[in-house]
Amino acid sequence: MFPRNLLCLLSIALLVSPVTAAERSILLQSTTSTANSGLYNAILPQFEKETGIKVHVVAVGTGQAIKNAMNGDGDVLLVHAKPAEEKFVAEGYGVERFDVMYNDFIIVGPPTDPADTDGSRDAEAALRKIAETRSLFASRGDNSGTHKKEQALWKDTGIDPTADSGTWYRETGSGMGATLNAAVGMGAYTLTDRGTWISFRNKGDFQIVVEGDSRLFNQYGVILVNPARHPNVRKEDGQAFIDWIRGNKGQQAIADYKLDGQQLFFPNAK
Amino acid sequence: MQDFGGAFSLAFSLVLSADPSLLEIILLSLRVSLSAVLLACMIGLPLGTLIAMARFRGRSVALVVLNSLMGLPPVVVGLLIYLLLSNAGPLGWLQLLYTPAAMIVAQTVLIFPIIAALSREVVEQLHTEYAEQFRSLSVPTRQAAAALLWDARYSLLTVALAGFGRAVAEVGAVIIVGGNIDHLTRVMTTAIALETSKGDLGLALALGIVLLSISLSVNAAVMALRLTSARFAYA
Numbered sequence: 001m002f003p004r005n006l007l008c009l010l011s012i013a014l015l016v017s018p019v020t021a022a023e024r025s026i027l028l029q030s031t032t033s034t035a036n037s038g039l040y041n042a043i044l045p046q047f048e049k050e051t052g053i054k055v056h057v058v059a060v061g062t063g064q065a066i067k068n069a070m071n072g073d074g075d076v077l078l079v080h081a082k083p084a085e086e087k088f089v090a091e092g093y094g095v096e097r098f099d100v101m102y103n104d105f106i107i108v109g110p111p112t113d114p115a116d117t118d119g120s121r122d123a124e125a126a127l128r129k130i131a132e133t134r135s136l137f138a139s140r141g142d143n144s145g146t147h148k149k150e151q152a153l154w155k156d157t158g159i160d161p162t163a164d165s166g167t168w169y170r171e172t173g174s175g176m177g178a179t180l181n182a183a184v185g186m187g188a189y190t191l192t193d194r195g196t197w198i199s200f201r202n203k204g205d206f207q208i209v210v211e212g213d214s215r216l217f218n219q220y221g222v223i224l225v226n227p228a229r230h231p232n233v234r235k236e237d238g239q240a241f242i243d244w245i246r247g248n249k250g251q252q253a254i255a256d257y258k259l260d261g262q263q264l265f266f267p268n269a270k
Numbered sequence: 271m272q273d274f275g276g277a278f279s280l281a282f283s284l285v286l287s288a289d290p291s292l293l294e295i296i297l298l299s300l301r302v303s304l305s306a307v308l309l310a311c312m313i314g315l316p317l318g319t320l321i322a323m324a325r326f327r328g329r330s331v332a333l334v335v336l337n338s339l340m341g342l343p344p345v346v347v348g349l350l351i352y353l354l355l356s357n358a359g360p361l362g363w364l365q366l367l368y369t370p371a372a373m374i375v376a377q378t379v380l381i382f383p384i385i386a387a388l389s390r391e392v393v394e395q396l397h398t399e400y401a402e403q404f405r406s407l408s409v410p411t412r413q414a415a416a417a418l419l420w421d422a423r424y425s426l427l428t429v430a431l432a433g434f435g436r437a438v439a440e441v442g443a444v445i446i447v448g449g450n451i452d453h454l455t456r457v458m459t460t461a462i463a464l465e466t467s468k469g470d471l472g473l474a475l476a477l478g479i480v481l482l483s484i485s486l487s488v489n490a491a492v493m494a495l496r497l498t499s500a501r502f503a504y505a
Contacts, residue, residue: 027368036468041452058368058449072357073367177467202469232357232365 025054026237029066029074031145032175034220035059037195037264043253047244053237061144061175069093069223072230075238077223078245080193081145085221094223098246101254101265102219105149106197107210108180109135109189117189123213124156131159134168136188140179141171145218150191153215193218195264220265222246245269277475284476285483291453296484299457302370302444303437306377307385310433313378314385315426319415321386322394336390339383344376344442351376351447368449373457376443381433388429392422424500427492438485458484 034040035057044055058068062079069077070093077094079085088094107126109117115135117126130137139161140147154161161169170188172179176196183190184204192200197208210216222242227233244250251267258264284292321332353359355367355375366372396418404414419426441459448455450464458481465474 032467036464056368056449056451056454058451068356071359072362175467177469180469181466181471200469202471230357232362 023054024052024237025056026075026234026241027073028055028057028076028078028241029069030057030059030078031062031065031080032059032177033080033146033193033196034078034265036177037199038259039195039254039257039265042257043245043250046249046253047241050249051237051240051244053240055241061140061142062146062148063143069225072225072232075225075234076241077225078220079145080218080220081148082219082221084145084148085223089223092229093226095226097221097223098242098269100220100222100245100269101251101267102217103194103265104211105146105191105193105216105218106208107189107191108183108197108203108206109209110187111205111207112187113209115189117209118207120210121212123153123210123215126210127153128157128159130189131157131161131164131168134164136186137161137169138179138183138186138188138190139169139171140176140191141173142175144176146176146191146193149216149218153191156215198259198262198264219268274475276472277479280472280476281479281483285480292480294453295456295458295461296480298370298455299438299459299481300484300488302373302457303377303434305374306381306437307430307434309374309378310382310385310437311430314382314433315389315419317382318386318389318391319393319419322390322397323411323415323418333390336383336387340387342380342383344380344440345446346442347376347380348443348446351379351443355447367447368451368455370448370455372447373444373455376447377437377440380440380443381437384436385429385433388432389422389426392425392429393418396422424496427496431489431492434488435485438481438488 030040036059040055040057044057048054058065058074060068062081062084065074065077065079066081066084066088068074069088077085077088078100085094085097089097107117107123109115115126115129115133117129120126139150162171165171170182170186172182174182176192177200179190180192180196180200181202182188184202184206189209194211197203222245224235224238224242225233227235245254246269251269254265254267255263321329321336351372352367354361355364355372356362357367366375400414400418409417439459441463444455444457445460445463448457448460450456450460456464458477462474462477462481465471465477
């Protein structure tokens with residue numbers, strides 16, 4: 001019933017149909033926060049139209065994005081963990097790091113606010129209250145940019161929450177979206193970036209409990225993966241993308257992206 | 271939960287609207303997983319038949335290993351293939367990472383043990399039945415293997431379907447080696463994972479319903495094929 005030549009034909013059709021396109025493209029290793037918020041869908045078509053270079057985005061946590069770029073699996077890196085980015089460049093994996101845009105982190109929590117943090121502009125004090133009342137706190141626990149920021153904030157408080165890991169301090173080891181789903185599900189506080197929060201669709205009755213602290217500043221940077229280290233890096237097209245996103249058009253496109261009337265990212269390339 | 275009813279109607283309207291980006295995702299899912307099943311059968315069926323018919327030292331060890339490989343965690347397979355195909359890995363020069371080809375490779379590795387182990391079971395049972403006849407007619411091994419595979423073809427179709435089911439439903443491997451890149455390597459399961467992470471649970475569930483319907487259609491198509499050919503065979 002399965003004539004052999006039909007089977008062969010079928011397999012060839014399945015395997016050989018356009019797997020790789022001959023178009024110009026770059027691979028952008030980036031974070032879930034930028035991709036999930038819809039920013040790339042809004043700005044990349046403009047770049048693609050102007051230059052004819054298609055941008056393929058791999059959206060993972062900052063830690064994994066940097067790791068992938070270190071392996072040469074990507075042309076450009078756009079993430080948000082400045083110390084880790086500078087280390088990436090210093091170790092010769094990247095050419096140079098540039099500021100692109102910023103937004104801010106916020107702490108969200110259940111409406112009952114068991115740790116009584118509401119309306120606070122002091123992230124450190126809020127975290128201390130959460131720890132003292134042993135209120136549930138969901139941590140990314142995945143070495144992402146957001147996780148690194150959270151660790152830095154805990155360090156300021158002098159509290160080591162990981163000592164209580166598994167009790168009130170819960171490390172999900174997942175992306176921002178999965179962690180927000182978990183936090184909403186179990187009524188836990190969590191740190192998130194504003195872009196992800198605004199675009200997140202499963203907020204339940206959760207609210208922002210801490211915002212506006214200068215320590216919650218969230219800077220994004222862009223780096224060309226070093227072609228001297230990884231010769232396969234498409235440096236001209238990658239550089240074209242970096243020049244565009246730092247230039248007037250790219251910066252304007254970032255500023256123009258709004259969701260529910262709110263601007264999600266603020267361009268600040270120098 | 272308010273999501274269930276909404277998800278079903280959303281799934282319906284998604285399919286009815288024939289949204290081009292959804293179609294693209296569905297077609298890629300089918301292309302990747304069907305290709306993986308074909309490749310896995312090309313490796314798994316001969317391997318299963320070989321182990322079914324041959325008697326060699328360490329055969330029971332081989333059986334235990336093969337059977338446990340059926341439980342390969344997709345995320346581990348994804349990681350292994352990533353490390354091989356990465357530009358820092360030994361096969362980086364192939365430039366396959368973040369392409370559908372890499373996803374096909376990962377799913378093939380994931381399901382060929384299932385095809386091999388299950389077909390071994392099927393063929394071995396048949397072989398016990400036929401062994402004496404083969405011996406009395408002194409049928410060459412190669413011919414005997416072909417006869418066994420042919421006579422077991424309907425059970426082997428079910429084996430292939432088991433492999434397809436596993437391939438089309440897994441997310442752990444394809445999300446690592448494919449990268450879930452829009453319009454390039456996004457398949458149904460990675461799209462579902464993405465919508466879940468965006469908190470759009472209704473859309474995620476709707477996509478899940480669409481994926482289930484695809485599995486259902488593939489299974490129904492194979493069943494129809496089987497019934498038609500059986501009718502021809504006895505006509």
